[in-house]
Amino acid sequence: MDHMGIRAATDVDFDAIEKLLAAPVDAAAVRLNRLRERDKQEDKLRGLDAALRAAPDDVVLLEAKAHCLKTLERRSELLDVYRHLQRLAPARADLRHMIAALSGAQSPARASDDYVRQEFDSFAENFDATLANWLEYRAPQHVADTVRAALGEGRTTAATIDLGCGTGLAAPLLRPLTKRLEGVDLSPRMLDRARARGGYDALFEDEIGRFLASRRNQYTLAVACDVFCYFGELAPAFVAVAVALKPGGLFAFTVERCDGDGHVLGASGRYAHSDAFVRAAAAAAGLALLSEAEVTLRTELHRPVIGGCYLLRRA
Numbered sequence: 001m002d003h004m005g006i007r008a009a010t011d012v013d014f015d016a017i018e019k020l021l022a023a024p025v026d027a028a029a030v031r032l033n034r035l036r037e038r039d040k041q042e043d044k045l046r047g048l049d050a051a052l053r054a055a056p057d058d059v060v061l062l063e064a065k066a067h068c069l070k071t072l073e074r075r076s077e078l079l080d081v082y083r084h085l086q087r088l089a090p091a092r093a094d095l096r097h098m099i100a101a102l103s104g105a106q107s108p109a110r111a112s113d114d115y116v117r118q119e120f121d122s123f124a125e126n127f128d129a130t131l132a133n134w135l136e137y138r139a140p141q142h143v144a145d146t147v148r149a150a151l152g153e154g155r156t157t158a159a160t161i162d163l164g165c166g167t168g169l170a171a172p173l174l175r176p177l178t179k180r181l182e183g184v185d186l187s188p189r190m191l192d193r194a195r196a197r198g199g200y201d202a203l204f205e206d207e208i209g210r211f212l213a214s215r216r217n218q219y220t221l222a223v224a225c226d227v228f229c230y231f232g233e234l235a236p237a238f239v240a241v242a243v244a245l246k247p248g249g250l251f252a253f254t255v256e257r258c259d260g261d262g263h264v265l266g267a268s269g270r271y272a273h274s275d276a277f278v279r280a281a282a283a284a285a286g287l288a289l290l291s292e293a294e295v296t297l298r299t300e301l302h303r304p305v306i307g308g309c310y311l312l313r314r315a
């Protein structure tokens with residue numbers, strides 16, 4: 001770089017630019033953004049490494065380095081940084097979760113309550129702006145469209161529970177489809193936002209499985225938009241949903257998709273599920289599969305996140 005921040009011509013990758021110009025406009029723009037973002041993060045990383053040489057245990061610097069490495073998808077260095085942070089703060093639930101995700105160690109059956117609460121309490125303020133405006137988040141729309149099609153145009157259901165309701169992005173979409181709408185979530189800050197948005201008849205701060213166990217035969221519809229990415233095993237949650245649904249009740253939800261027949265905890269800290277795994281969990285809970293569709297849930301690092309949107313029914 002010269003003093004005006006202009007990169008020397010020797011650094012320019014002319015092959016990459018030529019390929020970008022030859023590609024269709026949209027794809028080229030996306031890839032150019034990705035390259036720009038990588039450059040920015042690599043510059044930042046060099047600065048952070050220099051600062052960390054003087055203050056190796058500075059938590060703010062280490063967190064910033066982790067953020068850069070995550071964006072650059074440099075998993076093994078990211079794991080080292082998380083392990084370093086864990087030595088400084090052994091009780092942090094987020095570090096335990098991410099180390100399990102990155103090291104490929106036996107992943108927990110679901111993200112711990114502490115991790116979910118901590119993650120979403122700190123994200124609550126920016127959640128709507130980040131997901132809806134930036135990442136083209138569509139899970140609530142897919143779920144609402146699925147429910148609307150199942151009920152039939154203009155029809156409503158009696159009582160709905162929005163599992164992991166978060167800030168309530170699904171509320172305005174579900175409200176016309178149900179006479180009563182309740183929400184449950186572990187994160188008090190996300191629930192504050194949902195309360196402020198309105199649309200719910202009742203909101204509960206609780207863990208989904210624990211909450212549903214106390215709501216036997218209460219609901220005609222359960223929905224979960226982008227929530228099972230915090231669950232590895234699905235069968236226990238599906239059994240809890242089956243218990244809380246009335247006979248004939250519907251259950252619509254999304255999952256992030258992975259290949260094969262199992263589930264994985266990815267470097268993002270989120271779980272993805274294969275279609276076969278979802279179907280097996282539904283069968284184990286005695287829920288019949290009515291429909292499944294492949295959907296784009298949102299974008300991440302400029303790439304679409306592919307998922308499945310399912311509709312199940314209690315016999």
Ligand SMILES: C[S@@+](CC[C@H](N)C(=O)[O-])C[C@H]1O[C@@H](n2cnc3c(N)ncnc32)[C@H](O)[C@@H]1O
Pocket residue numbers: 116117120139140163164165166167168169170184185186187190206207208209224225226227230
């Ligand atoms: C990605 S957000 C989605 C929020 C909302 N459904 C939406 O579509 O905007 C996931 C939400 O699930 C909640 N969550 C995750 N695991 C949970 C659990 N076991 N019990 C209750 N809430 C949970 C989180 O607190 C968070 O608000």
